[in-house]
Amino acid sequence: MANLSASLASTADDVITCKAAVAYEPNKPLTLEEIHVAPPEPSEVRIKITNGAICQTDLYYLKGKDADKIFPRIFGHEGAGVVESVGSDIKNLKRGDKVIPAWMAECKKCPKCLRGKSNICDTLVYNWSNGFMPSDKKTTRFSKASNGMPINHFFGTSTFSQYTVCDEACVAKINPEADLSKVCLLGCGVPTGIGSAWNIAKVTPGSSVAVFGLGTIGLSVVEGAKVAGASMIIGIDRDDHKLKQGLEWGLTDTLNTCGLAKPIEAIIKEMTDDQGVDFSFDCTGNPGVIYSAMECANPAGGVAVILGLMDSSKEISFHPSKLLWGKSWTSGLFGGFKGRSQLPDLVDKCVEGVINLDHYITHKMPFSEINKAVELLEKGECLRCVMDYDR
Numbered sequence: 001m002a003n004l005s006a007s008l009a010s011t012a013d014d015v016i017t018c019k020a021a022v023a024y025e026p027n028k029p030l031t032l033e034e035i036h037v038a039p040p041e042p043s044e045v046r047i048k049i050t051n052g053a054i055c056q057t058d059l060y061y062l063k064g065k066d067a068d069k070i071f072p073r074i075f076g077h078e079g080a081g082v083v084e085s086v087g088s089d090i091k092n093l094k095r096g097d098k099v100i101p102a103w104m105a106e107c108k109k110c111p112k113c114l115r116g117k118s119n120i121c122d123t124l125v126y127n128w129s130n131g132f133m134p135s136d137k138k139t140t141r142f143s144k145a146s147n148g149m150p151i152n153h154f155f156g157t158s159t160f161s162q163y164t165v166c167d168e169a170c171v172a173k174i175n176p177e178a179d180l181s182k183v184c185l186l187g188c189g190v191p192t193g194i195g196s197a198w199n200i201a202k203v204t205p206g207s208s209v210a211v212f213g214l215g216t217i218g219l220s221v222v223e224g225a226k227v228a229g230a231s232m233i234i235g236i237d238r239d240d241h242k243l244k245q246g247l248e249w250g251l252t253d254t255l256n257t258c259g260l261a262k263p264i265e266a267i268i269k270e271m272t273d274d275q276g277v278d279f280s281f282d283c284t285g286n287p288g289v290i291y292s293a294m295e296c297a298n299p300a301g302g303v304a305v306i307l308g309l310m311d312s313s314k315e316i317s318f319h320p321s322k323l324l325w326g327k328s329w330t331s332g333l334f335g336g337f338k339g340r341s342q343l344p345d346l347v348d349k350c351v352e353g354v355i356n357l358d359h360y361i362t363h364k365m366p367f368s369e370i371n372k373a374v375e376l377l378e379k380g381e382c383l384r385c386v387m388d389y390d391r
């Protein structure tokens with residue numbers, strides 16, 4: 001650590017040249033190339049990313065499924081690293097601190113943060129559909145090394161770069177004992193699933209749960225539901241391997257959506273004495289699946305949670321009477337956890353061995369092979385592939 005701090009000291013006010021994976025247009029491989037990373041402005045922090053992974057949300061934006069389609073851009077929002085330098089207004093972070101870039105921003109001073117009713121912050125709202133830094137809303141800290149072309153930021157994190165610059169609202173300081181090659185996963189997927197069971201649905205002991213889509217988000221919902229004491233956890237996917245894998249996470253029943261003779265909601269109703277499940281979760285973003293997940297929740301007070309990101313060009317229609325008996329159809333981001341004040345506690349739980357991240361890490365790769373990692377997630381062949389940014 002001492003060595004790292006000493007070596008970082010020499011770069012504090014410099015423009016850093018490093019490797020990043022730049023997305024120039026939708027649906028094309030990322031371009032691994034040299035970029036310049038400007039020093040942080042007063043409210044910002046420059047971070048050396050050591051490890052990171054890819055979440056399906058990166059691919060959603062990479063494929064241009066969002067309304068804004070901002071390119072060129074450096075994606076990535078599941079990573080961890082070490083502070084390299086801080087802006088002049090930053091008091092609580094210093095060079096060498098271990099951090100997780102938190103796309104779930106928490107400025108602690110905007111009306112949304114002060115209202116305290118949710119984990120949504122106005123900095124997140126800005127970052128969601130813009131590629132500039134939230135401090136001035138008109139500049140970026142990234143540029144192409146060969147010609148100076150500005151490159152947009154993503155979600156306030158842009159972890160597909162060896163160095164990134166984040167607003168202070170998007171930096172969670174974590175336990176110095178944390179293993180960055182594991183806790184990088186706490187940047188998005190695992191807290192989203194676990195927190196959705198605990199904080200959004202509030203799964204209760206003895207309840208029945210249906211989880212649609214068994215990637216990292218779905219499996220961490222399963223993990224959260226199991227810890228909360230659910231007695232029936234039905235896993236639904238179109239991939240038999242994912243269903244088999246889900247048994248290790250605590251599924252009590254599995255259903256493959258391919259080739260079913262009747263609608264999945266009818267089957268789930270039969271499995272639950274004609275009631276429907278107490279809690280259902282969509283972890284796919286597929287419109288038909290989102291609808292089925294809503295349908296299969298108990299009409300009398302069941303809770304259906306949408307976690308997947310649906311293509312911005314699509315819509316779902318439903319009759320409001322579906323909710324007349326008190327069913328709730330809800331959603332949320334990052335499992336309802338706050339980025340800066342709650343993420344460090346989750347890291348502590350990993351250091352103490354309470355949360356085990358190992359079983360989500362199905363692959364490891366050098367950062368230089370990021371396009372292979374994208375392919376693995378696209379083909380459904382991995383949960384999380386942790387990349388080493390020094391290679």
Ligand SMILES: NC(=O)c1ccc[n+]([C@@H]2O[C@H](COP(=O)([O-])OP(=O)(O)OC[C@H]3O[C@@H](n4cnc5c(N)ncnc54)[C@H](O)[C@@H]3O)[C@@H](O)[C@H]2O)c1
Pocket residue numbers: 055056057060188189192212213214215216217218236237238239242257283284285286289306307308309310332333334335377380382383
């Ligand atoms: N709400 C949030 O805060 C938040 C955070 C992270 C990710 N997400 C979203 O959650 C979703 C899942 O992310 P992930 O990283 O776990 O993805 P993933 O690709 O690893 O997993 C998706 C799973 O769903 C299954 N699936 C997809 N379409 C299906 C269908 N039509 N029928 C049955 N099974 C189907 C796949 O086989 C796969 O196992 C994505 O939409 C992502 O954008 C939301």
Ligand SMILES: [Zn+2]
Pocket residue numbers: 105106107108109110111112113114120121122123
């Ligand atoms: Zn805020």
Ligand SMILES: [Zn+2]
Pocket residue numbers: 055056057058077078188189
């Ligand atoms: Zn994510």
